Amino acid sequence: MNNTLAQSARKLRLSGLLSTLELRLQEATSHQLPHAQFLELVLQDELNARAQRLIDRRKKTASFREIKTLEDFDWSFNPSIKRSQVYDLAACNFIRQKRDILLVGPPGLGKSHIAQAIGYHAIKAGFHALYRSIFDLVRELQAERSPAELDRTFDKYLKADLLIIDDMGLKTLPSKAGEALLELIMRRYENRSTLMTSNRPIEEWGKLLNDVPAATAILDRFLHRAEIIQMTGRSYRLHDRMRTEEKSAA
Incomplete structure (x- = not known):
């Protein structure tokens, strides 16, 4: 590869193009590619690299606990979880429509996995996502x-x-967590999408927040245009632990 060409690519900050340029030059020579086709290929390489860097930056900013995908989710363990419904959410139309989502169910069913996977899909679709546990959110x-x-x-x-x-x-x-959460929900209401997971039924939110009026106001706004997904079944973590213990005992 011509050193001048490589230096020019570096000056123009075309790192994606530069990383594949040697291969593309070989491809162009062996297949006698027209100049326009060669240029299209290397520019697409640069665009792909920039898109991936943007996704990587947004993943870091999102502060996910873990990077989760729907492909990694064990759908066979709890068949009651509607796979098609979750994949519809991952298409991110609810974000475009500024609607909200509530995942409700006991611990261990995969609510956090699904929530973070939807967040990851949102990033890949070009949206900004931000993840927090409610405890960290309120504390901040x-x-x-x-x-x-x-x-x-x-x-x-x-x-x-x-x-x-x-x-x-x-x-x-x-204390006063309800007031902080209410302020945030009120200001996001019909402006941005919020996805919440809850281990307890919404009827208990007043007790959880120790503030029934605030909980009522939060639910009034949050549930107005929200899709509620009720999850039931066994705890995957408990099942996985029991299976591990059985293997160790064998």
Whole structure:
């Protein structure tokens, strides 16, 4: 490969093109590709590389607990979970329509897996996603800081096309958590999409937040245009642990 060509690609920051240029030059020579076709190939390589870098940056910004995919989900374990319904959500039309999603069910059914997988699909579809456990979210919103810093924190959560709030009902929340969550839900309502997971029925949210009026107001807005997916079945983690113990005992 011509050194001048490589240097020019570096100056133009065409790292994706540069990474495949040697191979494309060999391909062009062996197949006698027309100049226009060769140029189309190397430019597409650059576009693909930039798209992947954008996805990687957004994955990092999203702060997923783990990168999960729907392909990795064990659909056979709990057949009651409607695969087609979840894949429809992963198409991200609910984000385009600024609707919300609530996944409800006992621990261990895969709610967090599905929520993060939908978030990952949203990123690949070009959206900004942000993941937080409800405990971390409330703690950050209630942290002592200046009004300007608090505004920046809220802006971060308000700008995300999809905000995933995980693990409602898993931990005891601090006092006035309901007020902080209500403020966020009110400001995102019909402007951005929110996906929440809950280990407890919505009838218990008032007790979980220790604030029945705030819980009522949150549910009034959040459920207005939300799709509720009720998940039932056995705990996959408990099943997996028992299976591991059985293998160890054998």
